[in-house]
Amino acid sequence: MPSMSQHPFIKIYQCLYDYYGPQNWWPAETPLEMVVGAVLTQNTNWKNVEVAISSLKRANLLSIEALASVSHEQLASCIRSAGYYNLKTKRLKNLMNMLALQYDSDLQLLFAADPKQSRRQLLEVNGIGPETADSILLYGAGHAVFVVDAYTHRVFSRHLLLPEECSYEEIQETFSANLPPDASLFNEFHALIVSVAKEFCKKSTPLCENCPLNGF
DNA sequence: CACCAGGCAAGTA
DNA sequence: TACTTGCATGGT
Numbered sequence: 001m002p003s004m005s006q007h008p009f010i011k012i013y014q015c016l017y018d019y020y021g022p023q024n025w026w027p028a029e030t031p032l033e034m035v036v037g038a039v040l041t042q043n044t045n046w047k048n049v050e051v052a053i054s055s056l057k058r059a060n061l062l063s064i065e066a067l068a069s070v071s072h073e074q075l076a077s078c079i080r081s082a083g084y085y086n087l088k089t090k091r092l093k094n095l096m097n098m099l100a101l102q103y104d105s106d107l108q109l110l111f112a113a114d115p116k117q118s119r120r121q122l123l124e125v126n127g128i129g130p131e132t133a134d135s136i137l138l139y140g141a142g143h144a145v146f147v148v149d150a151y152t153h154r155v156f157s158r159h160l161l162l163p164e165e166c167s168y169e170e171i172q173e174t175f176s177a178n179l180p181p182d183a184s185l186f187n188e189f190h191a192l193i194v195s196v197a198k199e200f201c202k203k204s205t206p207l208c209e210n211c212p213l214n215g216f
Numbered sequence: 217c218a219c220c221a222g223g224c225a226a227g228t229a
Numbered sequence: 230t231a232c233t234t235g236c237a238t239g240g241t
Contacts, residue, residue, distance in 0.1 A: 037222095038222090039223095041221090041222050041223090042222080042223040042224070043221065043222085043223045043224080043236090044221060044222080044223085044237085044238080044239095045220080045221040045222085045238085045239070045240075046221080046222065047221090047239080047240080048221080048237095048238060048239060048240090049222090051238095051239095080237090080238075081238060081239075082237090082238075083221090083236080083237040083238040083239080084223090084224095084235090084236045084237055084238085085236090085237070085238080086236075086237090087224085087225095087235090087236055087237090088236090091224085126224090126225075127223090127224065127225080128224085129223060129224050129225085130223090130224095131222075131223065131224090132223070132224085135222080147222085149222050149223085150221090150222075150223085151222065152222095190222085191222095193222095194222060197222090198221095198222095202220090203219085203220065203221095204219075204220080218241105219240105219241085220239105220240085220241085221238100221239095221240090223236105224235105224236095225234105225235095225236100226233100226234085226235085227232105227233080227234075227235095228231105228232085228233075228234095229230105229231095229232090229233105
């Protein structure tokens with residue numbers, strides 16, 4: 001029988017899952033909504049993103065074609081609440097244009113392609129970095145790609161499970177090497193890390209008092 | 217008032 | 230290559 005100790009981070013995952021239960025990410029009604037949300041939530045509170053997505057729905061702009069063709073001004077005003085709205089307007093349009101050109105405006109073609117190829121294509125878009133690309137691959141396409149974010153680094157470095165100084169790829173590789181490659185597991189784990197970071201591992205509170213991860 | 221939030225790219229030396 | 234800065238709203 002395969003030993004669980006082949007995958008040391010499983011115990012951390014189970015600890016968080018026992019504490020919080022399933023998180024049911026990504027919070028989106030459609031694949032495109034997920035993709036748009038991934039751009040809008042860059043360095044931004046999710047609550048502000050929800051308002052922006054509602055605004056996009058109301059304006060009937062949640063299609064690749066509409067987002068690509070709408071004026072900069074109208075799109076920017078719709079997503080104003082998500083912050084960096086001029087920047088994110090360009091980023092959304094860059095991404096929609098790539099999807100139109102490279103994937104015939106069909107997200108399913110992007111999702112069905114080899115994840116390494118999809119990732120390269122996404123990273124070529126100005127405004128799409130590793131976290132946004134990997135979020136789309138995991139939560140949109142359902143590929144077993146571990147998503148790293150500021151919370152991941154803070155929680156794991158504070159609990160001495162990762163060094164303070166390490167790159168995105170190093171963190172991602174650490175998780176991949178210490179977990180079975182299971183998209184559902186990666187999905188829940190990332191969302192659970194966000195939950196525990198918000199409750200116990202805040203930037204302003206250097207000590208993670210009563211954190212369920214104390215002891216690892 | 218200061219600080220923070222599910223990043224990323226461009227500028228500088 | 231390694232640091233720094235701009236981007237911006239809304240909640241605590």
